[in-house]
Amino acid sequence: MKTVLFVGAGRHQRRAILQAREQGIRVVAVDRNADAIGLQAADVGEAVDFTDIDAVTEVAERHGVDGALTVSADRAVPIVAAVTERLGLPTIGTAVAHRMRNKIVMRRAFAEEGVPQPPFAAVRSLVEGRRALETVGFPCVLKPADSGGQRGIFRIESEDDLDRHLHASLVESAEQECILEGFVEGTEMNGIVIARGGKAEVVTLSDRLRPPGIGFGVGWIHVYPASTYGYQLELCEKVATRAVEVLGLRDGIAFPQIIAHPDGSVAVVEVAARIPGGQMADLVRHATGVDLVDVALRFALGEPVPDDVARPQFQQPLAIRFLTAEPGPLPTGRVTRIGSLEPVLSAEGVVQADIYLQVGETIRPVRLDGDRRGYVIAVADTNVAALDRAEAAARLLTVEVAR
The missing domain is CATH 3.30.1490.20 (ATP-grasp fold, A domain)
Structure with a gap:
């Protein structure tokens, strides 16, 4: 039985940990939070500060892991790279991890290679x-x-x-x-790119809509496929793959964010070397049939990632509506009652939904990614119709607050 180490064991990691175990992989997980829900989901969970490379390496050696990875946790990317490099396991390497983690180093690499950017x-x-x-x-x-x-x-x-x-x-x-x-005006897009043997290919490009005000950087609606079309869409795909290749990622999943300007130009915001949060793995699975967690596990264990695993099998328009405070569907204030999620799950076109709220918590205006308190994913024949369905379903959830 293969053993894999998950660095970070929060909510996003928990689902991936459970999937790994369902695939017959033994899971060791580390997180500095002893109550992290992913630790309980793993075969072995240890409360270890994952920023401590020596401590994480010791855990990996003690359990004889065959590979390591993280899901959604950007801070864990360089740790995974360092540990796997030390132990001679499949790795993206510390140099690549640094380029894809430090935005200044990244932008200098883009500047040297002529990748369009602000x-x-x-x-x-x-x-x-x-x-x-x-x-x-x-x-x-x-x-x-x-x-x-x-x-x-x-x-x-x-x-x-x-x-x-x-x-x-x-x-x-x-x-x-x-x-x-x-600041570049235009349509911001999330990209999912898979690199194999140094060749990067786009899996999805989806619109990343943001709220006005102080939370302008938070993606609170994702729509697939992207609204950009024609030559500019082709340019987005070329720039996304070029950016990943310039940063040196040979085998792994990359998350480029790109802005399509109204004048037809394109600019790269940044690129991460991980499965992103914000339900992007769910978006890719429902929209194309590609299972990013399976892909990440294969990379971590040094196993082949064939075309039928890495390339889209179909194209299904969809939208993700995150549950956020106003002007989103949630009120602000201390939560006093949370209604059933069942009406949301039963709504037309809804394929997945969840909520991360408890009575007594406070819903605040959108400022950080953590202010997204749940989500609704809906599908339809077009991305516009899918967004209408997701918005309608999100309004079916009842949350009462003491303001």
Whole structure:
């Protein structure tokens, strides 16, 4: 029996852990949170800070794992790479993990190879930030160089905005470094790319819709297929695969985010080396038949990933509506009652839905990815109809709050 190590064992990892066990794989999981729900789902769960490479390596050696991976946890990507590299297991390598984790290193690699992207500058201090504004211009986006989940991300419209938000952004960076990049208007898309033997191929491109206001970076609606079409869609696919290849990923799953500008141009926002969160694995499975968890497990164990596993088997239009506060379907305030999910699950076109709420919790305005408190996935003959179905189903959930 093969043994695989999951680095991180939260909600997103739990489902992948259970799937691995269903496939006959023994699972060892580590997470610094002893109550992480994935630890209980694994064959062996250990409360270990997964940022401690030595500690995670010791666990891997003690259990004789055949491979390691993470799902959704961006911070765990370099840890998995370091541990697998040390133990001589299938790996993307620490150099590739660093390029696909650190946004400044990533953008410099793109600049060297001519991959289209917004103007950018590295920032470690207010002086550097003000100087960078002269290059990047307004509006722009401030974000930590090495963080995810929309933590520490701000839209910058003036020097005062930079003064106000730089410290909060730097705090979210382990390396105490931020990046300023030009804000690109247009349709933002999530891409899923699978690289095999150094050749990258697009599996899906889907629209990533965002709310107005301070939570502008949070994807709260996903729609497949993408609304971009024709030559620009082809350009998006070429740029997505080129970006992955430039970063050096030879065998693995990549998550490029791309913006299609109204003038027909395309810009890469960033690329991650993992299965993304936000139900993207579910989107790919329902939309194309590709099982990203199965693909990731094969890569982790050094097993073949044939065409019938890595390439789409069909194309099913769908939409994901996340359950968020207003202007989403949820009210803000302390939760006093949660109605049944059954009316949502029974609604027309709904293929999957869940909610992450408990009585006593507080629903806040959308700011971070963690403010998404559930989701609805609906399918239809077109992506527009699928979104209508997802929106209608989301309104069937009753949540009462004390404001």
